[in-house]
Amino acid sequence: MRNVGFRVPFVSIFLIAFFILIFSRIAVAEVEDLLAQINRKPAEERHKLLIENAKKEGTLTFYAGTNFRDTQEIVAGFNKHYPFIKVAFSTPGGPGVLNKVLTEHRAGAYQADVVALTGGYVPELIGKGILAKYKSPMVPFLRKGFVDADGFWPGVYAIAYTMIYNSQRVSPQEAPRRYEELLNPRWKGNMIMDVEAHDLFAGLIDLWGQDKATVFLRKLAVEQKVRFSRQSHTFMTQLVASGEHDLIVDGYMHNAVAFKERGAPIDYVVMSPTILRPPSIIAITSRSPHPHAAALFVDYHLSKEASEIMVSKQGRWAPRKDVKWTVEPEADLHVVSALEWGRKLRQLVELFNKSVGQ
Template structure:
């Protein structure tokens, strides 16, 4: 498998499970036309038509980016008012929702009616005409920055950035009051932040301009030696609370509140203006099978009742103006616009340390060339930052079909089905994804002996953050336990040859 070339990279050969395919559904009038006609009715008549048709439809499929517990809580609130609509929940996370709906769209299948996902993913779905415009009657009650002018989406909750510090290691007097204060010598080697702080960068570009914002992040990485982590913000906040780091640069206000209420030695500084991540949004799929029930469900998400659940029970910054947040910033808010955030965060940042987890384009091309040399014509996987350039090239390549999946275990099934369909498949997985797919790979490799090439980055070696050491301890031992042959690639010149040889080794099982 290969990821970045520097620390080792490796390549794996293995086997896979079945592929299930749903039948495409036909549609009549477009969802957007149906909902536009609905909104043209007087309010009372509109609601009557909406309720009658939602009752007839009787169900919706909801692909959610939020965790299952919080999603179920909102669905339970909805069903108190509308028990006649059964909600099928798939809690997939932001990337999972994006992958699943785009994969189904390519297959001509529409399962989802409503999706919630991270705001930064919305531009891609709009670009591909996969979302229907729908302006809910609840929009006038929504906060500024929580709805787009075009009518594609309203935000359902947002997250505010803050600087969080350990009160035992940092006094209130010396605590940084502005982001620029973090460049003082006091904070060298004492900071932690997300290695992919795209939304913070987008907000700083809005406020400061691109030159100052990228220079600031470059100084944090190169001069202040900030620890760039790929763990959750909750975990990073806990590291600050334990004293492993003095400050988290891009902390979340709700995390700070939750730990502070439990007595953790932390406090936080609310910036002015406070940068708010692009709101996580809710939208109706362009070919939704149940458009009326979907509209009813979206309307509920913007109701006062739903916002109260999100604020009081889940600690979220909900969309309604008439539901106060647990912490209302005293200064201005700067909500990073979702429709601008997508292109903005894709701009290259002139900082190798902030991009160190990305494979360079020239190395990514070698991976794609190796797959072609091996005769691979079908790939599946879950996009992640380490292999992002590879995924982009595969998606654009006419000779190799790429299918994004909701999770790595599902990718195994897709690859297995592709093999039986006459394709020559390969899987592109993140290192952590190998752990997710372990059971499926082991079962298929040992029981069915269907050959499958797998390419993953090698993480946890010299040059990686300390927490990634877990992968070094689990990757090779796990492959050995599953009796899966693999090769480690350490030099760019070996990439193409190694991929080809590993694929030949896999096919040799069939002789």
């Protein structure tokens, strides 16, 4: 009897888990199939169908990795075109978005319709079936590297790396033009770098191979005595502007432009190729309660108008090919792949830490 009493709950639990899995897959398929069917319609009919159903839905929930002001500007632009959709949004930051959707997924309480977050988190969400496949008609207008091969999870903005230097301590003639030049004795003890510059490291591995990139990083840490900082990139740029350090190895282009425009004594080097961090992506969730409104919102976020807002008002490197960035590099661009390196993030971090002696 004890054996029977043990097996019944076990079988029950197994069946419950089985049906949860089956129904979960059905629900995911329903959202993806719905979006795919709509996308097969002619453009005018497709847009009309989305609007008709979005009016019935009346709302959508958006979790954003960007700050409140920047998110609000995009939402305001969207509502000029679709005033009948109330957008409930929160801005918990990239890690916060990840935690919110994972918590909802575990609890089976699905609220988010659209998420925008750091690209490196995408593989985990895809692996758990949290993101729906949706190919926006805006995808053909996006820059190379801002969309996955199948076009389902497009990027909405990216951050470019540059070397930022103090223009009073470093002349334009001696400013390094290549990362390899940072191994010159001139820079020993005079550089600062993010202690989590994993994306730059990934980009260098892509371009140089793992052996060369690892040796370079180790020499920066051991021989050149680069200072690794846990402060924000904005704060590190302030340290360079104040003369505490000559140069940031992994500076952010938008910080360099903003500080220079405000008259700070800094300048920067546009590298060739210019390495971009994995773009932050936007996606519809696989259990979206309002998929029609969500599709309209994603389409707008990838529109020319939205990219112009992100570039002119927010200083971001937006995804559209027909919208110029504040600084348009003449050199080639290398965009670090969110899908590739997101899957290998743990190994990347371990190799980075080992190389710098952490």
